[in-house]
Amino acid sequence: MSGNIKLQICDSAAAVATAAATAFADLIRTRPDAVIGLATGSTPEATYTEMARMHKDEGLTMAGVTSFNLDEYWGLGGDHEQSYRYFMNDRLFRHVDIHPWNTHVLNGKARFPALECRSFEDRILAAGGVDLWLLGIGGNGHIAFNEPGSSVDSRTRLVSLTQETIDANSDGRFFSDPSEVPRCALSAGIGTIREARALILLATGAKKADAIAAAVEGPFSPDCPSSLLQDHPECTFIIDAAAASMLT
Numbered sequence: 001m002s003g004n005i006k007l008q009i010c011d012s013a014a015a016v017a018t019a020a021a022t023a024f025a026d027l028i029r030t031r032p033d034a035v036i037g038l039a040t041g042s043t044p045e046a047t048y049t050e051m052a053r054m055h056k057d058e059g060l061t062m063a064g065v066t067s068f069n070l071d072e073y074w075g076l077g078g079d080h081e082q083s084y085r086y087f088m089n090d091r092l093f094r095h096v097d098i099h100p101w102n103t104h105v106l107n108g109k110a111r112f113p114a115l116e117c118r119s120f121e122d123r124i125l126a127a128g129g130v131d132l133w134l135l136g137i138g139g140n141g142h143i144a145f146n147e148p149g150s151s152v153d154s155r156t157r158l159v160s161l162t163q164e165t166i167d168a169n170s171d172g173r174f175f176s177d178p179s180e181v182p183r184c185a186l187s188a189g190i191g192t193i194r195e196a197r198a199l200i201l202l203a204t205g206a207k208k209a210d211a212i213a214a215a216v217e218g219p220f221s222p223d224c225p226s227s228l229l230q231d232h233p234e235c236t237f238i239i240d241a242a243a244a245s246m247l248t
């Protein structure tokens with residue numbers, strides 16, 4: 001079952017980044033006050049580099065844009081180098097003209113996590129909802145930090161990370177040792193993500209091939225959280241050939 005998921009299979013990871021950055025730039029040029037959703041992790045880094053280049057070389061302005069990020073490690077403040085707030089400032093926000101006060105990243109040090117999550121959802125509503133949300137995918141099929149078992153209507157909340165996710169994030173790209181990785185995170189829920197008017201999920205490399213096949217061709221099931229995008233009316237997976245290699 002592939003539901004409504006559209007597939008855009010690119011020759012290379014670089015082409016994935018160009019296609020994703022172009023989709024965001026097209027939206028922002030058409031709607032300068034667009035509300036966009038963003039992701040962290042390795043996969044979108046090249047997309048952000050390309051968006052920064054478009055700002056510098058092509059006059060792409062993000063001055064009217066509002067952004068919401070998927071998730072944040074619980075217990076890390078924005079000045080921590082492995083926090084997702086730090087990542088976003090470093091990889092994208094400081095290279096473009098988006099106003100810092102229009103960038104919403106959950107506060108991993110909020111005193112009351114439930115209030116922080118509620119406020120995040122309220123801010124999305126107040127902004128009029130998300131026009132286009134960028135996603136990555138975990139090797140276990142997670143989206144944001146919605147691990148297998150997360151329900152289709154889950155909302156932004158404090159979640160526990162699986163050992164697989166902790167290990168994946170301590171392979172030297174971000175944390176060098178599993179003991180350094182926070183055990184919990186604040187994460188937009190699957191229900192929150194599904195309310196975005198359009199979704200783009202990126203995946204590159206053979207390590208993501210099984211997860212992509214399960215998301216696109218497997219059952220619609222919380223066992224593979226990304227499969228819960230199958231009935232979204234406007235969801236595109238932009239992936240490279242290696243990530244597409246297990247599709248039938």
Ligand code: F6R
Nearest residue numbers: 039040041042043136137138144
């Ligand atoms: C990050 C996020 C995660 C990642 C996923 C893939 O904001 O929500 O779901 O998208 O873990 O991470 P990478 O791209 O590092 O393989």
